[in-house]
Amino acid sequence: MFDQPATIVELQNLFVAYQDKLALEDVTLSIKAGEFWGILGPNGSGKTTMLRAMVGLLPLLSGSVKVFGRPVDRLGDVRQRIGYVPQHSRIDMYFPIQVREAVMLGRCGKIGLARRPDRSDHEAVARALQLVDLEDLANRQIGQLSGGQRQRVLIARALALMPDLLLLDEPTAALDVGASESFYAWLHQMHTKLSSTLVIVSHDVGVVSRYVTAVACLNRRLVAHGLPHEVLNRDTLEGMYGCDAMFFRHGDVPHLVVSREQTDVTRNRKLTDE
Amino acid sequence: MEILGYTFMQRALWSATLIGALCALIGVYVVLRSMSFIGAGIAHASFGGVALGFILGVNPFFTTVIFCTLTAWAIAFVSDKQKIREDAAVGIFFASTMAFGVLLIGLMRGYNVDLYSYIFGNILAVSRFDLYSSLILGVVVVGLIALFYKEFLLLTFDPEMARVVGLPVRTLNLLMLTLVALTVVLSIKSVGVVLVSALIVTPAASAFLLTDDFKKMMWFSVGIGVGASWLGLFLSTWLNVASGAAIVMTVTLIFFLCFLFSPQRRRMKQRMSRLKQLIKS
Ligand SMILES: Nc1ncnc2c1ncn2[C@@H]1O[C@H](COP(=O)(O)OP(=O)(O)OP(=O)(O)O)[C@@H](O)[C@H]1O
Ligand SMILES: [Mg+2]
Helix, strand or coil: CCCCCCEEEEEEEEEEEECCEEEEEEEEEEEECCCEEEEECCCCCCHHHHHHHHCCCCCCCEEEEEECCEEHHHCHHHHHHEEEECCCCCCCCCCCCEHHHHHHHHHHHHHCCCCCCCHHHHHHHHHHHHHCCCHHHCCCEHHHCCHHHHHHHHHHHHHCCCCCEEEEECCCCCCCHHHHHHHHHHHHHHHHHCCCEEEEECCCHHHHHHHCCEEEEEECEEEEEECHHHHCCHHHHHHHHCCCEEEEEECCEEEEEECCCCEEECCCHHHHCC | CHHHHCHHHHHHHHHHHHHHHHHHHHHHHHHHCCCHHHHHHHHHHHHHHHHHHHHHCCCHHHHHHHHHHHHHHHHHHHHHCCCCCHHHHHHHHHHHHHHHHHHHHHHCCCCCCCHHHHHHCCHHHCCHHHHHHHHHHHHHHHHHHHHCHHHHHHHHHCHHHHHHCCCCHHHHHHHHHHHHHHHHHHHHHHHHHHHHHHHHHHHHHHHHHHCCCHHHHHHHHHHHHHHHHHHHHHHHHHHCCCHHHHHHHHHHHHHHHHHHHCCCHHHHHHHHHHHHHHCCC
16 A cells, blocks of 8 residues: 555544543554554453544544544545444344345445445455355345354455455454454454554454554553563553453463462453453 | 226325335335334424414425424434433424424414314325325435435444444435435325324334345335225225225234234244334334
């Protein structure tokens, strides 16, 4: 992308609140072209809020968000370069729509107001369906899919745009191990070959740290950010999760450990339940 | 069948076709977006519009179009601020616009207005003007739905994604509400203020039970709407009862037939519970 500015997403002293409760506090972060960011943090730490702020779904209390150099409330046509996979979509399971049509709607803005999809649109949809392995289910009504398959529809919908910036909010939460592995492998490819900029929210510290080039740890504030091996140490995790957690490797799979309980948990979701 | 030779009956049939189709088409969005209550609210607002037309001495059709559209926009504006829920906003306008109409009629003491036909409709009294205005506005409504097919679909299916991909969500919302208002106004002469929302909601709700495909749902809904309007019209002339009521009873009967004999009875229970949520008002 020759016209791509070096900084793709820029958050500056960002504050976001729901009613009177702060969800993000003074977050400053800059995401450069071609980077692959992992966003970590316990439940309710503001990860989803941060991604939603990046696509202009939330009013900002103060500070600024710029994407592709444009203020987020005036994104205009750069919206067509952003793919967003929400954590919880409020879509209606019984809505009379098939997988293929739902994925096509991801290109709704790109196709243009009052226009019909043409061949390139159909090709992009076919490719997106292929990438998430949903070709066989393309004509199914979305309610007749499993939870993981439905999540793949949301991913395909974002991919149908062939975005330069892909924002993923826990995209693998409902995927089985195989689908999750191949999805990460594919993300890795997209990152290395197409030099797309990726931001992924996940609780899979181990998997994330294997693929990402940078990590941000959120707990309303930005607790730490930087290279994965620098950030993912005892102090930051302790600061972030507020308990005596630590991070170690055996083999090449990193684990999170809570010393108090002496239990090994790969999914740190459990840690935050305390 | 010699009744078809009468002009009033031919007009009634044309009107039944146009209105049956239009209401059923817009009803698909109304049902899927859980806007049934808004439909009813706009319909009742038309009472105020009709009264306004009488007191100003102009054709109530024009005052009603303007009054209903403005009411629809007002509902959107008040609930858009997020301070108040949409159903509360509808409830407020529902009653106040009717009260406004009642007040106006009270002011026209001694003035003999055939309000009964506006409340319950009389498809046999449809004039040439009514028919042509229905035709023109009907073409406009269908044209806009065809033009913004994918935009309205995304707005209905996933409004949040519609914002993310950059659709002019607010404008499209207002446009859709305007189309609902126009449809309601067109139908009042035939089926009346009270019954019009049934003609909007019931065919689409029946179609929802029959198919998993959005376009098919539109076609089924239109088929059911037109079929029920014809059947109801013939029943009403045959039994000599009010046409609006006969049409609504027919379409309700069709709904229950769909409910009982749907090809997808297996998944019916889930769909029914979803439908109940959609049209909880
Ligand atoms: N719509 C809302 N209204 C009010 N408060 C909200 C809303 N959405 C989120 N919050 C609050 O804002 C905070 C941040 O929420 P957010 O969804 O960003 O967390 P998260 O990091 O994505 O959590 P999770 O890991 O569970 O997905 C939480 O405390 C949550 O309770
Ligand atoms: Mg979240």
